[in-house]
Each structure stands twice: as structure tokens, then as C-alpha cells.
Amino acid sequence: MSVLNQSGWKPEMGPSGDTKPATFTGNRALMLEEALIFEIGTTDTTGVDLPEVGGVASRLGGLERNRTIGLPGLSEPETVRHYTRLSRQNYAIDLGFFPLGSCTMKHNPRLNEKVARMAGFADVHPLQPVETVQGALAVINELAVWLIELTGMHGVAMTPKAGAHGELCGILAIKAALEARGDPRSVILVPESAHGTNPATAAFAGFSVENIPATSEGRVDLDALKARLGPDVAGVMITNPNTCGLFERDMKAISDAVHAAGGYVYCDGANFNAIVGRVRPGDLGIDAMHINLHKTFSTPHGGGGPGSGPVVLSEALSPYGPLPFTERHADGRYSLVEEETVGERHPHSFGRMTAFHGQMGMFTRALSYIMSHGADGLRQVAEDAVLNANYILRSLEGTMDAPFAHSGPCMHEALFSDNGLADGFTTLDIAKGLIDEGYHPMTVYFPLVVHGAMLIEPTETESKATLDQFIGAMRSVVQRAKAGDPSLKSAPHHAPRRRLDETLAARKPMLVWHETEEAVAAE
Amino acid sequence: MRYLPLTNTDRQAMLAVIGAKSIDDLFVDVPAEAQLAGPIAGLPNHASEMAVERHFSDLARKNMAASHHPFFLGCGAYKHHVPASVDHIIQRGEFLTAYTPYQPEIAQGTLQMLFEFQTQVARLFGCDVANASMYDGSTACWEAIGMAGRITKRHKAVLSSGLHPHYVSVARTMAKYTGDTLDAALPTLSPTTDSARLLDAIDGETSCVVVQYPDILGRIEDLSAIAAKAHEHGALLIAVVTEPVALGAIKAPGEMGADIVVGEGQSLGVGLQFGGPYVGLFACKEKFVRQMPGRLCGETVDAEGKRGFVLTLSTREQHIRREKATSNICTNSGLCALAFSIHMTLLGEKGLRGLAQANHALAVQAADRLTQIPGVELVNDSFFNEFTLRLPKEAQPVVRALAEKKVLGGVSLGRLYPKATDLENGLVVAVTETSSAEDIETFATALKEILS
Ligand SMILES: Cc1ncc(COP(=O)(O)O)c(C=O)c1O
Numbered sequence: 008m009s010v011l012n013q014s015g016w017k018p019e020m021g022p023s024g025d026t027k028p029a030t031f032t033g034n035r036a037l038m039l040e041e042a043l044i045f046e047i048g049t050t051d052t053t054g055v056d057l058p059e060v061g062g063v064a065s066r067l068g069g070l071e072r073n074r075t076i077g078l079p080g081l082s083e084p085e086t087v088r089h090y091t092r093l094s095r096q097n098y099a100i101d102l103g104f105f106p107l108g109s110c111t112m113k114h115n116p117r118l119n120e121k122v123a124r125m126a127g128f129a130d131v132h133p134l135q136p137v138e139t140v141q142g143a144l145a146v147i148n149e150l151a152v153w154l155i156e157l158t159g160m161h162g163v164a165m166t167p168k169a170g171a172h173g174e175l176c177g178i179l180a181i182k183a184a185l186e187a188r189g190d191p192r193s194v195i196l197v198p199e200s201a202h203g204t205n206p207a208t209a210a211f212a213g214f215s216v217e218n219i220p221a222t223s224e225g226r227v228d229l230d231a232l233k234a235r236l237g238p239d240v241a242g243v244m245i246t247n248p249n250t251c252g253l254f255e256r257d258m259k260a261i262s263d264a265v266h267a268a269g270g271y272v273y274c275d276g277a278n279f280n281a282i283v284g285r286v287r288p289g290d291l292g293i294d295a296m297h298i299n300l301h302k303t304f305s306t307p308h309g310g311g312g313p314g315s316g317p318v319v320l321s322e323a324l325s326p327y328g329p330l331p332f333t334e335r336h337a338d339g340r341y342s343l344v345e346e347e348t349v350g351e352r353h354p355h356s357f358g359r360m361t362a363f364h365g366q367m368g369m370f371t372r373a374l375s376y377i378m379s380h381g382a383d384g385l386r387q388v389a390e391d392a393v394l395n396a397n398y399i400l401r402s403l404e405g406t407m408d409a410p411f412a413h414s415g416p417c418m419h420e421a422l423f424s425d426n427g428l429a430d431g432f433t434t435l436d437i438a439k440g441l442i443d444e445g446y447h448p449m450t451v452y453f454p455l456v457v458h459g460a461m462l463i464e465p466t467e468t469e470s471k472a473t474l475d476q477f478i479g480a481m482r483s484v485v486q487r488a489k490a491g492d493p494s495l496k497s498a499p500h501h502a503p504r505r506r507l508d509e510t511l512a513a514r515k516p517m518l519v520w521h522e523t524e525e526a527v528a529a530e
Numbered sequence: 531m532r533y534l535p536l537t538n539t540d541r542q543a544m545l546a547v548i549g550a551k552s553i554d555d556l557f558v559d560v561p562a563e564a565q566l567a568g569p570i571a572g573l574p575n576h577a578s579e580m581a582v583e584r585h586f587s588d589l590a591r592k593n594m595a596a597s598h599h600p601f602f603l604g605c606g607a608y609k610h611h612v613p614a615s616v617d618h619i620i621q622r623g624e625f626l627t628a629y630t631p632y633q634p635e636i637a638q639g640t641l642q643m644l645f646e647f648q649t650q651v652a653r654l655f656g657c658d659v660a661n662a663s664m665y666d667g668s669t670a671c672w673e674a675i676g677m678a679g680r681i682t683k684r685h686k687a688v689l690s691s692g693l694h695p696h697y698v699s700v701a702r703t704m705a706k707y708t709g710d711t712l713d714a715a716l717p718t719l720s721p722t723t724d725s726a727r728l729l730d731a732i733d734g735e736t737s738c739v740v741v742q743y744p745d746i747l748g749r750i751e752d753l754s755a756i757a758a759k760a761h762e763h764g765a766l767l768i769a770v771v772t773e774p775v776a777l778g779a780i781k782a783p784g785e786m787g788a789d790i791v792v793g794e795g796q797s798l799g800v801g802l803q804f805g806g807p808y809v810g811l812f813a814c815k816e817k818f819v820r821q822m823p824g825r826l827c828g829e830t831v832d833a834e835g836k837r838g839f840v841l842t843l844s845t846r847e848q849h850i851r852r853e854k855a856t857s858n859i860c861t862n863s864g865l866c867a868l869a870f871s872i873h874m875t876l877l878g879e880k881g882l883r884g885l886a887q888a889n890h891a892l893a894v895q896a897a898d899r900l901t902q903i904p905g906v907e908l909v910n911d912s913f914f915n916e917f918t919l920r921l922p923k924e925a926q927p928v929v930r931a932l933a934e935k936k937v938l939g940g941v942s943l944g945r946l947y948p949k950a951t952d953l954e955n956g957l958v959v960a961v962t963e964t965s966s967a968e969d970i971e972t973f974a975t976a977l978k979e980i981l982s
Contacts, residue, residue: 044646044875053881055613058963060891067890068750068912070780077653080878087615090643090872094624097639101623107632114533115627118579124617127590132603133805134941135594136933142592143804156573168665168806169861171848182707207848207858212707216853254559285557290564301861305533309620309865310640311630311662311825313807329703346699346948358703362606362668362696362794363805375586381576382569384531390553391536397556398544416548416556442636447629453849470535471544497833502635505833509634512830512842516819518659519649520829 038503041092045520048079054086096503097310098447104469104477106399108420108450108462109202109250111280111302118379119305119372128371133363137343143367144341148333150374154298154317157385158276159289162325164318165332166365170277173297173316174208174244176329176360180295180320181242181271182212183327183357192241192270198227200251200454205244205275214241221456225251225411225422229260236268246275247291248282248418250454251411252396252462262292271295271324279303280466281393281419284386294321300366304373315369326355331364391467392419395474399463402478406485410457419466425459429491434459439498439506440484446477531576594938596802600969602896604916604960605746605941606667606694606772607805608797610885611964616799616872620865630825630864634840635832640864641839644827647871654777654874655769655791656784657813662825662841663867664810664859667794668700671740671770673812673823673857674790675701675710678738678766680821680856685710687738688731691717691724692745694772695946701740710737716947719920719956721911723751729759736765738790743769743783744776746946747909747958748916757787766790773797774811775962776914778879778886790814798877799869809866820846823857885963889915893961896970900959903978909956916960918943921981925957928980935976 033040065071081089098105105112123129131140151163164180167173178195185192195209198219206216220231227245243265247255255261262272274288274296280303282288288296300306301314308314320328330353331345343364344352380388393416400421404412408426411417425434438448438461450462465474487495499505536544541553550556557565569575577585596609603609620626624639631637631644644662651660664670675687687705689698689712698714705712713731715724728739739760744750757767769783771793783791795809796802812824819826820843828842848855877885893915901908905922921928925942932939943956961970 041642043642045649048875048878050879053878053884054615054876055881055885057881057884057888060888060963063891063894065890066894066897066910066912067780067914068752070750070752070912072777072779072781072785074785076778076782076879076882078650078874078877078879078882080881081875083613083615083876086872086876087619089875090619090625090868091622093639093642094619094622095639096636096642097624097628098633098636099624100627105627105629107629110629112627112629116533118582120621120626122583122586122590125586125590126595126597127593128586129801129803130595130597130609131593131804132596132601132609132802132938133607134603134605134945135596135938136930138930139594139933139938140804142589145589145592146586153573156570168669169859171858171860172665172669175858179703179707202860203848203850203852203855204858204860206853207851207855210853210855211858213709254557256559256561259561259564282560284569285566286560286564287566287570299861307626307865308629308861310625310628310637310643310868311864312862313665313809313864313866314861315807330699346695348948358706359696359699360669360703361666361700361806362694363666366806367804368807371586375582378574378577378582378585379533379579380531382573384534384576386566386569387531387534390556391534391541393556394536394541394544394548394553397548397550401548415559416550418559438633439635442633447636448633468533468535471540473535499635503638504635504836504838507634507832507838507840508830509840509842512828512840513845516826516843517829518645518819518826518842519652520645 039092041089043520044079044081044089048081050079052080052082054081054083103445104473105447106449106463106465107447108464109277111464111466113305113466114468115305115307116376119375122375123368123371128367141341144333144343146370146374148335148341150370153377154319157283158296158319159287160319161322162320162328164320164328166329166361167297167316167318168361168366169312169314170297170299170316171204171208172360173318174204175212176318177273177295177297178208178212179357180324180327184324185241187355192239194240196235196240196243200249200456201244201246202250202275209244224414225253226255227257227261229257232261233264236264240268240270242271242273244273244275246278248278251422252417252420253411253414254418258291277302278419281389283389284382285389294324300369300373305376306369306372313366313369315366327357329358329360330356388467395465395467395469396421398474399465399478403481406482420462420464422457423461424457428488432488432491434461436488436495437461437484440487440495442499443501444480444484446480596938599936599938600972601938602940602959602961602973603938605946605958606794607802608773608960608962609802609964610797610962612799612801612873613876616869619872620869625868631841634838638838641827643868643871645829645839647867648827650871650874651811652813654774655813656782657791658816659819660813661822662827663863664812664824665863666806666808666810667772667792668697670792670810670812671697672701672704674768674792675738675740677790677821677823678768679710681818682737682764682766684735684737686735687712687740688728688736689714690728690741691715692747692749693740693742693770694746697770716950717747719909719953721909723749725751725756728756732759732763732765734763736763738766738768740768740770743771744773744914747918748913749910750780750912750914753783753786753788775886775889778882779890779914795870799873800866807863807866809863809870821856824859824862888963892965893917896959896961899970899974900977903974903981905981915962916958919957919959921955921957924954931980932976937973937976939973939977
């Protein structure tokens with residue numbers, strides 16, 4: 008039902024006012040369909056003008072590519088329109104509330120984009136002589152100092168390319184430390200509530216993975232953990248604040264117990280936003296923690312990446328950290344410790360994790376954000392993030408089942424379950440209903456420890472008015488799911504696409520475009 | 531603070547709804563001894579946009595930017611002209627500030643782009659399928675070695691000496707912990723690669739052979755014989771492409787029998803950025819798709835029968851399979867994949883071929899000009915836009931001296947292979963469409979002065 012126009016003007020509805028006529032193009036005003044580049048481009052079209060270069064005798068070793076490659080081109084205007092049209096089929100933080108739990112979808116400041124594009128950062132080659140990149144090395148070093156201070160740790164490895172790569176860095180440092188003392192431990196303990204990257208990383212590095220049980224409060228069961236520790240346990244991977252949105256109160260005791268049993272503590276720092284500036288993980292006895300610069304420190308997610316996952320390390324693990332890293336000398340010059348100089352400077356390093364020196368373009372953005380907030384602002388970030396999440400938790404716990412609401416306040420995200428929905432209605436239906444309301448849904452079906460999990464992370468960059476409207480919308484959608492409103496089962500109704508057939512996609516994977524048989528025949 | 535919308539009035543009202551007296555009540559689960567009383571001492575407080583920008587401009591000025599000087603560095607990162615529209619489009623908030631497309635109904639923009647990207651990469655590499663990107667070329671290369679191990683159930687990889695030394699280092703780091711063996715060697719300053727060594731090393735234990743094409747010294751060799759020998763022994767051929775523009779001029783690895791082709795996509799759309807973020811390209815034969823790492827976008831239909839795209843085959847991935855996943859990768863290089871794809875769309879096949887031709891022609895001119903300098907010899911018989919010179923003395927100090935003359939004149943092999951004395955006179959020079967005839971002349975003049 009639409010709201011009546013206050014000015015008194017009444018649109019003429021006509022007899023079929025409520026049914027939408029089909030259009031010739033398939034477009035619906037601003038909702039524009041867009042074909043694939045393979046359908047609109049040709050291999051003879053190009054959107055670039057190239058320099059005129061005289062012909063030369065080829066020295067390609069006789070390997071000229073003669074067959075058609077099949078890459079369509081578009082002119083510049085067509086290209087800009089193609090991608091602009093595609094962009095309008097995306098939801099984004101810039102458009103609205105994006106409470107995707109565990110992903111920290113906060114506002115991405117445009118100052119970050121501006122500084123990252125300065126020629127002195129965007130347009131330098133990673134293998135230029137270090138004398139010609141002193142400013143770039145300074146950025147890496149300054150960010151490293153901030154990360155060390157904010158976490159209270161001993162050292163930091165800057166090269167990991169994202170959170171999961173950071174996990175790998177931490178786990179390899181643990182493995183190297185164990186090897187250095189001749190201790191072949193083979194098990195990593197991971198709570199069931201952990202993100203999938205935790206067990207995947209441990210397995211990738213050759214460890215076997217075992218579950219740590221949780222308490223009914225949604226935290227690590229310290230007694231059960233202690234009982235499992237032993238000479239085969241290399242370490243634990245604990246997310247803190249955890250994926251149920253709770254602070255692991257026993258973190259220090261966990262670290263102490265693991266250390267006493269000869270293991271190391273990896274902390275998944277994906278949720279650092281809840282505590283930045285208020286709590287230093289280093290004070291809780293951890294040995295390694297990755298920081299997702301693309302979460303806590305506002306670098307954009309870009310529709311899936313890139314990220315950056317620096318890993319802070321304890322004194323015990325720092326000697327094993329990866330190459331390369333920057334060093335600041337007494338005279339203010341910076342150098343890079345790479346393979347060339349590592350022998351003397353960092354002999355126990357477990358080696359290199361990536362070509363070159365890490366995600367420079369993310370370092371500039373993150374440092375720009377950190378400097379903008381400063382020590383006082385970052386503390387306020389954590390406080391507002393936690394305040395916003397608790398406001399959502401307490402405003403919705405009467406409408407939705409919040410399995411850990413009794414455990415006390417949440418941190419930066421609020422967790423709900425599908426308990427209480429009408430028969431046949433699921434978390435997915437709530438998510439799709441929220442799409443029609445103009446929101447990006449929360450994280451769904453994660454963590455696995457809660458049935459039909461809905462994990463809502465508002466972040467600190469949302470206003471009270473935004474939260475209030477979302478709470479209203481959420482209540483409405485949940486009421487429909489409780490009442491068994493069939494129109495919710497077929498939501499979304501107003502998005503560029505209705506529900507997509509994922510089973511079909513997986514059963515008959517079509518991962519690249521093929522010309523249809525008719526088109527081929529017509530040629 | 532400009533990024534925080536809550537006012538103190540809001541905060542008080544919200545605390546009242548929550549039933550908390552102060553913000554401290556919400557942090558009760560943090561043990562008192564771990565709570566900081568106030569902002570961390572010794573760190574600066576918040577700064578204005580102007581102040582932050584000034585700090586960065588000061589630091590940026592301390593770097594020699596590639597486009598301000600004659601520039602000839604390559605070795606896995608190349609300076610190409612990125613059309614203005616690429617950077618404009620990737621800054622649209624709908625692309626920049628979106629997440630991984632987990633809710634496909636409101637992420638068709640990203641998903642369709644990924645489907646187009648996958649198709650472009652597969653065609654460029656001459657493969658059946660490609661994924662939605664990896665972190666970069668070096669990690670894609672290691673993932674390919676891991677994938678070959680899963681497919682063949684063998685754990686010996688034979689690496690060409692022409693593989694980028696950082697890629698070899700990454701593989702070594704991982705192999706130490708997975709128990710794989712790597713058969714690797716240093717390159718030599720000779721016109722041919724060590725394909726004879728590779729052919730010899732392939733046996734019934736070999737999971738894969740890894741060959742860079744063109745290789746680290748810029749040499750180009752046919753992969754067919756290696757592919758045939760590998761297949762005869764049940765091993766896979768992995769080809770690594772660090773300069774995708776080359777494939778506008780030379781045969782695709784897939785055409786020569788490569789089973790998995792990985793690469794660094796930085797050349798198209800992404801820019802130098804001091805080494806990252808870049809974009810790992812990953813393609814293979816269709817029959818191996820279920821062993822691939824990373825995200826895959828696939829075509830399907832919606833409830834009304836309209837074509838749409840979704841992330842698919844996710845039972846390979848960490849969020850479903852946890853410790854049994856094919857990789858731990860989650861966040862990838864989405865926005866760089868978009869930049870790559872836009873640039874490739876602007877080029878099209880015609881533009882890509884033209885671009886490749888311009889690169890090759892300029893590289894040939896530069897090689898001819900530089901080898902006129904007494905004592906400077908060309909190592910390569912074949913090359914695309916990058917070749918290796920043998921200088922009459924150690925190259926690393928020469929590169930520094932060139933930088934003092936404001937010429938960024940290539941990558942010395944001493945930087946990449948410390949302590950390999952046989953290689954220390956080697957200088958790898960990359961020449962792209964961004965190098966003008968005057969740049970080449972300036973470089974040649976400076977090099978001649980330094981060597982004389
Ligand atoms: C709790 C947690 N751990 C780890 C990760 C992995 O981080 P990334 O996606 O940057 O690899 C994520 C993010 O998706 C996460 O939410």
C-alpha cells in the first residue's frame with residue numbers, strides 16, 4: 008500500500024493500476040537489464056587508442072598466437088554504461104545499512120581512496136631501489152607501529168593478503184617455533200563457532216583439527232579445553248570477541264593453560280572492531296592475531312576483496328615471522344629486510360608468503376583511517392560499535408530468539424536464531440524479506456552453533472535513526488515469518504532478481520560464457 | 531569525529547533502552563585488568579582530513595613515481611597505461627563498498643562481472659574455466675601446486691628455473707609444512723631455459739611441472755614437449771603467466787597442453803601500487819573444476835526464469851567444508867578482478883593484440899639500442915616485452931646509479947637472487963607502451979655513462 012500524496016495530487020491509476028505491464032525492453036524505468044559483454048561487444052571493437060609503433064621483426068620464438076582469442080571489446084561510452092548499469096544491481100554500504108555479522112561493513116572514507124591514489128604510492132614498483140621508495144616504506148612502518156601499539160604485541164608481519172592468509176602466517180609461525188624446539192605437535196584446537204577459515208588454515212598447514220566445546224553461554228568451555236591439552240596440542244585458534252558476539256572472559260586463563268601445556272595461542276582478530284582502543288589483545292597472553300584491515304580499519308571490501316591481514320606476534324613467535332619487513336634506522340632511513348639480508352637479520356624466519364611486500368594500497372588506506380580517528384577516536388569506534396549492537400539486541404530480543412542474550416551484553420554484533428518462526432519459515436526467508444525492505448541482510452547460518460543463525464553487526468558508522476528504522480523493519484519481517492505470510496516465502500519481490508536457483512547452478516556448472524547453439528549455427 | 535554519526539544525546543537514549551548506566555556496563559565481560567582507562571598513551575589523537583592528507587603528500591613525495599621518470603622495471607609487476615574510465619568505475623560505491631556476493635538477488639552487478647571476468651581469463655589462458663580470483667600470482671601458483679597434489683595424489687613438483695624467485699620462495703615456505711618436495715634450480719644467463727632438466731626430472735612420482743611463460747628472464751619457449759612428457763607420466767603441467775599482455779601476441783599455455791594456468795593480472799587495470807593489492811588469475815581444464823581453490827561464479831535462473839548468476843560449487847570452500855576445503859581463501863581480489871575485466875573489455879581482442887604488438891616492438895627497439903653500448907649483451911633469443919642484459923659489471927650498483935640519474939632502469943638479478951654470483955651481472959629490462967623512444971634514449975645514454 009502506498010502512502011497518499013500530501014499535496015493532494017492523485018496519480019491516475021487507470022483500471023489496471025496495480026498490475027505492472029511488461030515492457031518491450033524488459034527494463035523497468037531505472038531498473039535496467041544489461042547483457043553480457045560477449046553479447047554486445049565484438050572482437051573488432053576497442054575502447055583504447057594505442058601509440059603508433061613501427062613494425063619490427065618479431066622475436067617471439069615462433070610462438071605467435073594465430074587463433075582467435077574470443078575477447079569482445081566495447082568503446083569507452085559503451086564500457087562506462089555497461090559497468091554503470093551492472094553497478095546499479097548491487098547493494099552497497101554507500102546505499103544503505105549492511106549489517107553483515109563478522110564482516111564489519113563500516114563506511115569507507117573517501118580520503119583513504121584519495122591518498123592511496125597519490126602517484127608516490129599508487130605508481131611505484133615493488134622492486135625499485137629502496138632509496139627511491141622511502142615514503143612508501145615509511146607508510147608500512149608507521150602502520151606497523153600503530154598495529155603493535157593498539158594490540159600491545161611485540162612485532163607484526165605486514166605481508167599477509169587477507170584474514171585467512173594472516174591465519175596461515177600465524178599458524179606457520181607456531182609450526183616454525185615448535186620445529187625450532189624439536190617438538191612435533193600435530194593438533195590445533197578450534198571451537199565449533201569458529202569461522203571456516205580457521206580449521207581450513209590449520210589443515211592447510213598440515214595440522215589435524217579438533218573441536219573445543221562451548222558452554223551454554225556461548226563461550227569456550229575452559230575446563231573441557233584444559234582436559235584436552237597435552238603434548239600433541241600445538242595450539243588453539245580462538246576468536247575474540249567470538250562469533251557469537253561475546254567477549255571470551257577467560258581468554259587470559261585460556262592462554263595461560265595453553266602455554267603451560269607447551270602450546271601457542273592464535274587469536275582470530277576479525278572482530279577487533281569491538282575492542283580497538285579499549286582492550287589490547289597482548290594483555291590477554293595471545294601469541295598471534297590477524298587484523299583484517301578491510302574490517303576494523305575501513306578499507307573497502309570491493310565486492311569480495313582485496314583485503315589485508317597483518318599479523319601481530321608475541322615475543323615468542325616474532326623471530327619466526329615471514330619476510331620481508333621494514334626496518335627504521337636511527338638516521339630515519341628505512342630498509343627492507345628481504346632474502347638478501349635475512350641471513351644476519353632474521354635467521355629463523357619461516358620464509359616468504361607472497362611476492363613483494365604485501366597490500367600497500369590497503370596500508371595507505373588503513374593508516375589514513377587510523378590517523379583520522381587517532382587513539383581517542385578509535386576508542387570511540389569500539390564503544391559506538393558495541394553500543395549500536397546492544398541497542399539492536401535489546402530492541403529485538405522481544406521479537407526474535409536471542410540464544411545468548413542472557414549471557415550479558417554483546418560486543419559488536421548481536422546473534423539471533425530462527426526459533427519461533429512459523430512451520431516452513433526459515434532464516435533465509437527473513438533475509439530475503441529484508442532485501443525488499445531495502446537492507447542488505449545480516450550474516451545467515453553462521454556461526455554454526457546456533458540454529459538458523461542471524462548475526463547482526465551494525466558497526467559504529469550508523470546513526471540511531473538508521474538503527475530505529477531497521478529495527479522496525481526487522482520486527483515487521485519477523486512477524487510475517489511468525490504468522491506464516493506466504494508472500495515472504497517468495498521474497499524478494501522488488502530486487503533486480505527473484506530467488507536464484509542455486510541447485511541448478513551447482514548441478515550443471517556454467518562458469519564461462521558459451522555462444523548458444525543457434526548463434527553458432529547462424530554464423 | 532567525522533566518521534561517527536551518534537551524538538551524545540543518542541548515546542544516552544540508547545543506553546537507557548539497553549538498561550545500562552554507562553558504556554562501561556557493556557564491557558563488563560572484559561576483565562578489569564585488561565581494560566584500558568583511556569586512549570592509549572603515546573599515540574596521537576584524531577586528525578582533520580587536511581592534516582592527514584598533508585602527511586601523506588609529504589611521504590608520497592619521498593618516492594620516485596614510475597610515471598615521472600623513464601621506467602623499465604618488470605619481473606612480475608608491469609607499468610601499463612590504465613584507461614581513466616577503469617579507475618572511475620571501480621570507485622563507484624556500488625562496486626567499491628559491496629561485500630562478497632552472498633545475497634545474489636542484490637549482487638548481480640558483481641556476479642555478472644565475475645562471470646565475464648572468468649570467461650575472459652579462461653579465453654586468454656586457453657583454458658575451459660577460471661575462478662573469481664586469488665590474492666596474487668605467487669599464491670595462485672602455490673595453490674595450483676597444491677591442487678595438482680590433490681588430483682594426482684603425488685607430492686613432487688618440478689619447478690622451472692625460470693619461475694619468479696618470489697613464487698619459488700612462497701612454494702618453498704608452504705612445501706616445508708605440507709611435506710611436498712620441490713625440485714628447483716637457479717636460472718643461468720643463457721638464451722634457453724632449463725626445459726631439458728625438466729624433461730629429465732619428470733617421473734612416476736611427479737605431481738606437476740611448473741613453468742613460467744615468458745620466464746623470469748623474459749624467454750619464451752614452447753610448452754608442448756613438457757606437457758606431453760608430463761601427461762605420459764600422469765603428471766600435470768602448470769603454466770605461470772606474470773605478464774598477461776603477452777598472451778595478446780604469443781600462444782596461450784592452454785593451447786600447448788597446460789592443465790592449470792595461473793597468473794598475475796596486475797598488468798591490466800590494477801597498477802603498480804608497490805606490490806599490492808594485485809589479482810591472482812586461476813584457470814584449468816573443466817575436469818579439474820571440483821579441485822579448484824577459491825570462489826566460482828556460475829549462471830543460473832531466478833524464480834521467474836530470468837538469467838542470473840550465483841556463487842557456486844561452494845562445497846569446495848572453507849565456509850562449508852572447513853578443514854576439508856580445497857583452500858582456506860575467503861576474501862580474494864574482487865575489485866582488482868573488476869579493474870582487470872574493465873580494462874580487458876576496453877581493449878577487446880583488437881586492442882589487446884595492438885597493445886601486445888606495441889610492447890613487443892618497443893622492447894625490440896630498446897634491446898637493439900641498449901646492446902649498442904659497449905660490453906652490454908642480450909641474453910635472450912626470444913622475448914616479449916622483457917629481456918635480460920648481461921652487463922660488464924655487477925648490475926645492482928648500476929641500478930642505483932641509474933636511479934640517481936632519475937632513470938628507473940630495470941631489476942638487477944642480484945636483488946632477486948642474492949649471492950648468486952653467476953647472475954649478478956644480469957639486468958632484467960621491461961619495456962611497455964608507456965616507454966617512449968626518448969625514454970629509451972635517456973636510459974641508453976645514462977647506462978653508457980655509468981658503464982664507461
Ligand atoms: C571471524 C572471521 N575469521 C576470519 C575471516 C577471514 O578473513 P578474510 O576473508 O579476510 O580472509 C573472516 C572473514 O570473512 C571472519 O569473519
